[in-house]
Amino acid sequence: MEEELDYIKLASNKSKGKRPYFHDDHAVERVLNITMAIAGELAVIRERMDSIERLLEKNGTVSREDIENFVPETPEQEEQRQSWHSEYISRVLRIVQQEQEEMENPDKSIEEIANDINEM
Amino acid sequence: MAKNLTPVWNKVAKHAMLPETTHDERARYNFLSNLNKHLAHVSHGTKTAYETRVVPKFRKKHGRDIQNRTELKEAIEKDPHYQIWSSLRRSTMEMRQQAGRSLTLRQATSLRDKASALNEGKSTLVLNPEVKVPEYLLAVDNHIMPGSYHTELLEGDVTPAANYDSGIFVTTAGLIGRYNDGGGKAITTWVRQNYPEFKPKRILDIGCGLGHNVLPIAKAYPDAEIIAIDTGAPMLRYGHARAMDLGYKNVTFMQMDAAKTIFEDESFDWIQSTMFLHETGGKSIYNIMDEVYRLLKPGGLTLHIEQPQYTDDMSEYEKFMRDWDALNNSEPYWSKMHDIDPVELMAASGFKKEDFMQIGAKAENDLIEGGVNEEEPEDFGRSPIWNVFGAIKK
Ligand SMILES: C[S@@+](CC[C@H](N)C(=O)[O-])C[C@H]1O[C@@H](n2cnc3c(N)ncnc32)[C@H](O)[C@@H]1O
Numbered sequence: 001m002e003e004e005l006d007y008i009k010l011a012s013n014k015s016k017g018k019r020p021y022f023h024d025d026h027a028v029e030r031v032l033n034i035t036m037a038i039a040g041e042l043a044v045i046r047e048r049m050d051s052i053e054r055l056l057e058k059n060g061t062v063s064r065e066d067i068e069n070f071v072p073e074t075p076e077q078e079e080q081r082q083s084w085h086s087e088y089i090s091r092v093l094r095i096v097q098q099e100q101e102e103m104e105n106p107d108k109s110i111e112e113i114a115n116d117i118n119e120m
Numbered sequence: 121m122a123k124n125l126t127p128v129w130n131k132v133a134k135h136a137m138l139p140e141t142t143h144d145e146r147a148r149y150n151f152l153s154n155l156n157k158h159l160a161h162v163s164h165g166t167k168t169a170y171e172t173r174v175v176p177k178f179r180k181k182h183g184r185d186i187q188n189r190t191e192l193k194e195a196i197e198k199d200p201h202y203q204i205w206s207s208l209r210r211s212t213m214e215m216r217q218q219a220g221r222s223l224t225l226r227q228a229t230s231l232r233d234k235a236s237a238l239n240e241g242k243s244t245l246v247l248n249p250e251v252k253v254p255e256y257l258l259a260v261d262n263h264i265m266p267g268s269y270h271t272e273l274l275e276g277d278v279t280p281a282a283n284y285d286s287g288i289f290v291t292t293a294g295l296i297g298r299y300n301d302g303g304g305k306a307i308t309t310w311v312r313q314n315y316p317e318f319k320p321k322r323i324l325d326i327g328c329g330l331g332h333n334v335l336p337i338a339k340a341y342p343d344a345e346i347i348a349i350d351t352g353a354p355m356l357r358y359g360h361a362r363a364m365d366l367g368y369k370n371v372t373f374m375q376m377d378a379a380k381t382i383f384e385d386e387s388f389d390w391i392q393s394t395m396f397l398h399e400t401g402g403k404s405i406y407n408i409m410d411e412v413y414r415l416l417k418p419g420g421l422t423l424h425i426e427q428p429q430y431t432d433d434m435s436e437y438e439k440f441m442r443d444w445d446a447l448n449n450s451e452p453y454w455s456k457m458h459d460i461d462p463v464e465l466m467a468a469s470g471f472k473k474e475d476f477m478q479i480g481a482k483a484e485n486d487l488i489e490g491g492v493n494e495e496e497p498e499d500f501g502r503s504p505i506w507n508v509f510g511a512i513k514k
Binding site for chain 1: 164201214450
């Protein structure tokens with residue numbers, strides 16, 4: 001029998017070439033990467049929960065094998081599950097969207113607005 | 121699917137070689153393709169950042185406009201939106217590789233065994249360990265895929281192809297169809313429409329990978345002999361086994377360098393490449409085209425599906441963003457290939473300039489009704505819209 005691959009370690013290997021960093025502080029990038037990986041794992045658990053709920057609803061019972069094999073059964077189910085991911089990602093990355101809106105429509109600071117309202 | 125959602129991963133077409141997936145592995149892919157989609161839409165923000173912040177700041181400091189891509193790069197790299205978008209995009213691609221490798225490497229042995237059972241004793245798979253992997257492929261792992269197309273983690277390994285096959289649906293957010301063959305289908309349709317009399321007897325696909333885009337050609341021309349070559353043995357083993365399982369009889373997969381094949385002069389009616397040339401090298405691309413010219417029969421057709429070329433009316437910003445993937449998703453030659461004029465490339469090998477042709481091609485997508493993708497925001501080299509160039513050899 002041949003030696004098993006250490007697939008856990010190999011799966012996370014880096015690719016050739018220096019990794020580009022985009023944030024001035026590499027620590028920010030490091031934490032962001034860890035955060036996004038965790039965000040992904042939460043999404044995985046949520047999808048699993050959804051499968052369990054659907055199986056229970058349909059069969060009244062559930063086995064691990066049922067869960068492993070579960071795939072959405074109708075276009076509606078597919079849409080519901082993908083919508084969840086899409087909403088979830090939008091919630092997680094909310095600040096990016098909001099900064100973008102600010103960029104598109106630059107606002108006054110609330111202090112400035114306070115001064116303005118004071119005159120209204 | 122409504123609201124511009126990505127198709128669920130399990131819509132990908134099943135075949136005997138596709139790695140098995142656990143529930144959570146599929147869910148991880150679903151998360152990642154949605155994240156990809158999200159970033160493609162949010163990437164609109166980089167343009168706003170460029171116009172409303174980067175350019176004005178540069179003008180203020182230097183009293184003039186940004187003049188070239190180097191200045192643009194330096195200026196935009198300081199912008200916080202560009203930074204967060206870029207780091208998220210890079211991170212998403214790294215996670216996609218991790219997800220694909222973790223699910224394929226854990227079943228490396230059984231995938232190898234499945235492939236060898238399907239490939240056993242077949243004359244349509246011809247491996248040659250003497251073939252050297254080109255230097256440019258050893259220099260980088262294209263699209264940050266650790267180990268690239270050739271690395272074998274065990275004897276008879278197919279995992280590079282299995283990872284590629286299972287994950288490309290995620291990277292492209294399902295826009296190229298269930299078999300990931302939207303490019304091959306589009307080119308087949310185009311050739312049939314434009315050359316209805318063309319009856320190729322012998323077709324060569326160079327840099328075939330695991331054969332995603334050559335199979336539609338093989339299907340459209342069932343009487344033709346198709347030869348698909350690649351230097352990566354894992355791609356060929358997997359690709360051949362996949363083709364066997366899908367019932368293709370007329371494709372021979374051979375391990376060979378496209379720059380130095382063993383075929384006779386003027387022995388092919390059609391020579392095709394798909395998403396291949398931008399993963400070669402600055403000198404090799406000319407050698408490969410020389411070889412295409414040598415192998416093509418007079419009257420034969422050659423076509424190359426590539427990313428859109430730069431045009432003079434393209435803004436520096438757009439060129440810079442098109443280079444983003446090249447540099448940050450490790451497709452480095454792509455950033456150089458932009459500077460080559462395909463007419464000159466082909467002319468250097470002997471094709472006549474007046475025989476040069478160039479068309480646009482859109483992926484055919486069997487996942488949606490009508491087969492045509494909805495308009496997507498420009499995603500700088502990720503969109504399933506390509507430039508095809510080629511010639512008929514006179
Ligand atoms: C992006 S993949 C090709 C995708 C494939 N044509 C398809 O449509 O799915 C590029 C492939 O080109 C192969 N390759 C690169 N240089 C080559 C060469 N000189 N000769 C043959 N194959 C080569 C790589 O091993 C890799 O499998």
